[in-house]
Structure formats: structure tokens, C-alpha cells
Amino acid sequence: MELSRRQFLKLCGGSAIALGVSDALLAQLVFALEKAVKGSPAVIWLQGSSCTGCSVSLLNTVHPSIKEVLLKIISLRFHPNVMAASGDLAIKAIEETAKAADFYLVVEGSIATKEDGLYNVIGERNERGITMVDWMRELGKSAAGVLAFGTCSAFGGIPAAKPNPTGAMGVKDFFAKEKIKTPVINVSGCPPHPDWMVGTLAHLLSYGMPKLDSDGRPVLFYGKNIHENCPFRGYYEEKKFAKYFGAEGCRYELGCKGPFAYSDCWSRRWNNGVNWCVQNAICLGCVESGFPDALAPMYVNE
Ligand code: FSX
Ligand code: SF4
Ligand code: SF4
DSSP: OOOOHHHHHHHHTTOOOTTOHHHHHHHHHHHHHHHHOSSOOEEEEEEOBSOSHHHHHHHTSSOTTHHHIIIIISOEEEOTTTOSOOHHHHHHHHHHHHHHSOEEEEEESBEEOSGGGTTSEEEEETTEEEEHHHHHHHHHHHOSEEEEESHHHHHOTGGGSTTOTTOEEOHHHHHHHHTOOOOEEEEOSSSOOHHHHHHHHHHHHHHSSOOBOTTSOBHHHHSSBHHHHOTTHHHHHTTOBOSSTTSSSBSGGGTOOGGGOBSOHHHHOBTTTTBOHHHHSOOOOTTSTTTTGGGOOSOOOO
């Protein structure tokens, strides 16, 4: 199904669709890729300091065929968790991809820069460990673009929280330090919603670079404030605050960071629309550049 950019933006906005947003975005992604793919866009997916939640969020969507898309249509040449190859064969896949053609680099997790990058070693070359810093210097320069999936990759996230012993940082900060000019799209969230990742990729391949906010994130998914759109907003106005989890009322006094967070979780919801953080708990502001330090403490417990 080919969508105009306008229809696509409407779809990403979470407007009512019968089959679920993830399914629809996936269909568009498949279409975009099939169209764009004369020889499949190659993707190298690197993992720095992270919990792997970003991969899990994407691969565990209710739609199992995302794996097929990643493995067969996109031509995912390297992914530490889903690829069958290991050792020299796996490293060779990165090197050959980088030499052969245009490729996109997906980065999950932050880059550990202290001790010559030794906190993130991915593979070996000439009996020496290749660090994430090495790969980012090498592949970051030659990639057609970088998708920074997850708050760790976008802004440093949890690995960069104080005291940050590994010198962890996000891709944009690393590129600024290294004077690498390759464009980066931040798809934040700890982890990001699968629609944000699939939708951003589909936009990039179908219509080019999406419009980004001042934090380098697609406005499409991160353009609205959670608090302003929250279904509990009426309680906030009435000053009816929940005093414990599960109680009726706005969650502000339990530590809700909705007023400081920009994303569409309230309408998109998670796990195929089943629920979202604020329904049973609070928003932690996981999509924001200051997460987690600037938004601490996570919970207020009185
Ligand atoms: Fe970071 Fe990804 Fe948080 Fe985890 O791997 S964005 S720690 S949920 O998931 O990098
Ligand atoms: Fe705002 Fe959170 Fe209250 Fe919702 S629950 S109205 S996001 S403070
Ligand atoms: Fe992150 Fe808040 Fe959305 Fe939950 S509701 S995923 S904490 S931005």
C-alpha cells in the first residue's frame, strides 16, 4: 500500500485505524523498502552500553514479521543479538558492508569513551579488541545516516548517569567531539516504542529526513507534551492527586514527569495499545535528554 506523505503522517499520528498502528507502519515500511530496495538498503546495527531493551522493544512487537523485515528486506548485515554469524565472520560482515555500498548505521546504547573505549569491545582485529569508539569513528564517517535508537544512544541515558565512570555519551555528542558530520536522527525512549523506530525508518526511506525537534527527534512522534494531553489532566486541574499507586487522581505527587516529557505515549500506548506508564504508575520522562539524572528521583514516596 503506497501512502502519500500526508497520509503517512496522519497514520503516525495514531489516528483511528482498524489494524493497529504497528501493523500499519510495518506494512508501510515493507512497501517503502520494497520500493527503495534495488539491492536492499544495508543496515549495520551496533550495540554500545545498553540493556538491549531497544532491540527487544523492536523485535518483540506483536507483529512477528518485523524480524523478517529486518533480516530479509532491509538486509541487516550485523546485529549482535539476531545474527547467526559470530567471530571473524560477523566482523567481516561489517567490514564488507562498509566497503561495498551505502549503508545506514543503527546505534543502540551509548558510547563508552574512557580508557580508550575499552568498556565497549565489539570484536577483534589483528589480535586487538575493536571498541565501539573505533567502530563509531570508522563507520560513523562512511554511513549515509545514523539512527540513534534509544535514550542511551541519543543522549547518553542511564549509562551516562552520574558518576558516569565509563565516560558514556550519545552519538551526537560523540560526533561533535570527533567532528563527524554524518546526519543523526534521535529516536529516544528507554526503550523507544517500536512504532517510533519503524515509523522513523519508513519515513527516512520513503520520504527522506523527517522534521526534527531541537533534540534531533522526529516531531511526528515527539512533538507533543504528555501532561497537556494526559487523560488524568482533569484531576490535575482539580488538584485531585493520587497518594499511592492505584489510587484515583493525577500522579504528579507520586513523581510523574509528564509535564517535562514530549512523546505520544498517551495516545499510542504500549504493547499494541494495551496500556501506558501513567495508567498504573507514572511517566519517568524516559524520552528526554536529561534522563535519568535531571528527572531524579524517579518516584516520590512519602
Ligand atoms: Fe538504553 Fe537500549 Fe534504556 Fe535499555 O538497549 S534506552 S538502557 S531500555 O534499551 O539502550
Ligand atoms: Fe500530568 Fe502526570 Fe498528572 Fe497526567 S498524571 S496530568 S502527565 S502530572
Ligand atoms: Fe517514557 Fe513517559 Fe512514555 Fe513511559 S510515558 S514510555 S516514561 S515518555
